[in-house]
Amino acid sequence: MSTALITYFGAFEGVAENPTQQVAEYARAHLEQTRPHLNLVLAELPVAFDTSANELRQLIKAHKPDAVIATGVAVGRDKISLERIAINCDDARIADNAGDQRQDTPIIGGAPAAYFSTLPYRAIFSELGNTYPLEISNTAGTYVCNHVFFHLMHTLADTGIPAGFIHIPAIGNSLIPQTLTAHQDTGGVEGKTVPMLPLETVGGVLSRAVELTLDPIAS
Ligand code: PCA
Numbered sequence: 574m575s576t577a578l579i580t581y582f583g584a585f586e587g588v589a590e591n592p593t594q595q596v597a598e599y600a601r602a603h604l605e606q607t608r609p610h611l612n613l614v615l616a617e618l619p620v621a622f623d624t625s626a627n628e629l630r631q632l633i634k635a636h637k638p639d640a641v642i643a644t645g646v647a648v649g650r651d652k653i654s655l656e657r658i659a660i661n662c663d664d665a666r667i668a669d670n671a672g673d674q675r676q677d678t679p680i681i682g683g684a685p686a687a688y689f690s691t692l693p694y695r696a697i698f699s700e701l702g703n704t705y706p707l708e709i710s711n712t713a714g715t716y717v718c719n720h721v722f723f724h725l726m727h728t729l730a731d732t733g734i735p736a737g738f739i740h741i742p743a744i745g746n747s748l749i750p751q752t753l754t755a756h757q758d759t760g761g762v763e764g765k766t767v768p769m770l771p772l773e774t775v776g777g778v779l780s781r782a783v784e785l786t787l788d789p790i791a792s
Contacts, residue, residue: 575787576612578638579779580629580721582645585620586667587756592744592772593644599776604783611787614638620717621671622663626724633728640786641736642692643725644779645718646743648756651768653778654710654740655694659722660687664715665758680723688726690737697782705778706742706770713738716758735786739779745769 579600581593597615604613614636618625633641647654661684663675694709701707713719722738729736 574610574612575639576614576636577783577787578614578616578632578636578641579783580616580618580632580641580643582620582717583617583670585670585717588646588648591646592775593646593741595744595772596741596775596779597644599772600779600783603776603780607780607784608787611783613783618643618721619670621669622673622675622717622720624671625717625721629721629724630728639734640783641725641729641734642779642782642786643718643721643736643738645713645721645738645740647714647718647740648743648767650740650742651770652706652708652742653770653775654708654713655690655692655697655782656710656713656722656738656740657690657694658687658711659690659713659719659726659738660715661685661723662715663720665756667716667756667758669717680720681727684723684727688723688730690722690726691729691735692737692782693735693785694737697778697785700785701778701781705774707778710740713740714758716756739782741770741775741779743767743769744772744775
C-alpha cells in the first residue's frame with residue numbers, strides 16, 4: 574500500500590482562513606474513491622519558520638511516505654502554481670506566526686542554493702494545463718512556503734521519493750475577499766482584486782497531481 578503525505582497551512586497575517594485545508598480535504602474525499610488503497614496522510618503545518626520544518630521532518634519520519642506534496646496559498650495569484658524550485662533563502666516583510674521576521678537568511682547553511690521539485694510537474698501540466706488554470710512557477714516566494722519546500726527537498730534529497738510544492742490561489746465560496754491580503758513575499762501578487770478559483774477545480778488538480786506522482790505511467 575502506498576502512502577502519500579499532503580501538508581497544508583493554517584491562518585497567517587492577511588489570511589484569516591487558509592483554504593489549503595479545504596483543498597486537501599477535497600483531495601482526500603476524491604482519492605478515497607479513485608485510490609481506495611492509498612494511505613493518504615493530511616497534516617497542518619504552522620506558518621512559522623522553525624516549527625514548520627521540524628513538524629515536516631517528524632511527519633516524514635513517522636509516516637515514511639512514498640510521495641509528499643506540500644501546499645500553501647498565494648493570495649493574488651490567478652493560477653494553481655506547480656512550483657519548480659525552492660531557494661535557500663528566507664526574506665519577508667511580514668513576520669511568521671511566532672513573530673520571527675527574516676531578511677536574507679540562509680535556510681540551511683552549506684546546503685545547495687536551490688532544489689528542484691521532484692514532482693512530475695511537466696506531466697501534470699501537460700495533462701491538465703489546457704483545461705485548468707495551471708502554471709509551472711519559478712518562485713515559491715521567500716516566506717514560510719518556500720522554507721517548507723526547501724526543507725522538504727533537502728530532507729528527501731537522493732531518496733528517490735517524489736516531493737514538491739503546489740501554491741493555490743484564493744478559493745471562492747470559502748473566503749470573503751476582504752479578509753485576504755496578497756503578499757509579495759508569499760508568492761502572491763499585490764493588487765486590489767483577489768482572483769478566486771472554485772474548490773472543485775483546485776481540489777481536482779491536487780487529486781490528479783497525487784495520482785500522477787504515485788503512478789505516473791499507469792495513471
Ligand atoms: N502561504 C504562505 C505561508 C503559508 C501559506 O499558506 C506562503 O506562501 O509562504
